[in-house]
Amino acid sequence: MNPKLTQLLNEQINNEMSSSYVYLAMAAWFEQTPYMGFASWMFNQSREETMHALKFYQYVVDRDAVVVLQPIAQPKATFESPIDVFEHSLKQEQLVTQQINDLYDVAEQVKDHSSKNLLLWFLNEQIEEEKTVRDMLDRLRLAGTDPASLLVLDREAAQRQSPTGPGGHGHGK
Numbered sequence: 001m002n003p004k005l006t007q008l009l010n011e012q013i014n015n016e017m018s019s020s021y022v023y024l025a026m027a028a029w030f031e032q033t034p035y036m037g038f039a040s041w042m043f044n045q046s047r048e049e050t051m052h053a054l055k056f057y058q059y060v061v062d063r064d065a066v067v068v069l070q071p072i073a074q075p076k077a078t079f080e081s082p083i084d085v086f087e088h089s090l091k092q093e094q095l096v097t098q099q100i101n102d103l104y105d106v107a108e109q110v111k112d113h114s115s116k117n118l119l120l121w122f123l124n125e126q127i128e129e130e131k132t133v134r135d136m137l138d139r140l141r142l143a144g145t146d147p148a149s150l151l152v153l154d155r156e157a158a159q160r161q162s163p164t165g166p167g168g169h170g171h172g173k
Contacts, residue, residue, distance in 0.1 A: 002110040006065045008103050009056055009115070014070045015099050016053035020046045022092050025075040026085050035150070037158030038082055041136075044160060045089070052122070059118055082150065086137040093133055097126040 001009075023046035030039035060067050079085045100122045107115035136157065143149035 001060075001063045001065045001115075002106075002112060005103075005106050005110055005112055005115060006060065006063075008106055009060050009065070010068045011070070012099060012103060013053050013056045013060070013067065014072065015096065016049050016056060018072050018075070019092055019096055020049035020053065021072050022075040023049055023089070025077045026079070026089065029077065029079050029085065030082075033082075035082060035154045035157075037154035037156065038085070041157040041160050042085070042089075052125075055118075059115075063114070082153075083137070083140045086133060086140055090130065090133045090137055093126065093130045097123070097130065100126060 023042050027039050027042035027046060030036070030042055033039075057067055076088065079088065100119055104116060104119040104123065107113075107119055136153070139153055140150075143153055
């Protein structure tokens with residue numbers, strides 16, 4: 001595999017793990033609030049990002065390239081409100097989309113069609129991810145600070161299925 005592409009794929013493993021850590025911090029923040037549905041949403045999102053990192057990891061291994069793991073930065077841990085969290089979530093998804101677009105550009109330059117195929121899967125996934133977050137953010141903005149509306153949205157967030165199927169995790173509160 002092209003050395004530049006190998007390096008960027010390794011960086012993407014880190015990007016996805018960093019994204020997972022960002023979502024885990026969001027889940028932890030929600031765990032300290034009454035919004036257990038949003039905590040579950042973010043926890044499941046963290047798991048999904050970890051699965052994405054492992055998909056990149058396995059791809060690098062399958063292509064007989066070397067996996068080089070890097071440190072993961074400490075994520076932001078405090079937020080102002082559910083809207084603030086979801087605004088950060090949307091920015092995170094847009095960042096990941098840009099990272100994958102950049103990877104796709106390099107795969108195209110070096111004519112690595114297998115990598116382009118993998119990255120197309122991720123680009124389609126990102127369309128869905130951004131839309132899901134944007135839809136919830138729009139609804140949170142509509143709800144404003146109305147507790148009843150926020151609790152309805154929280155209950156809906158709890159219904160979102162995790163990438164590993166129904167279930168989720170238990171909450172301490």
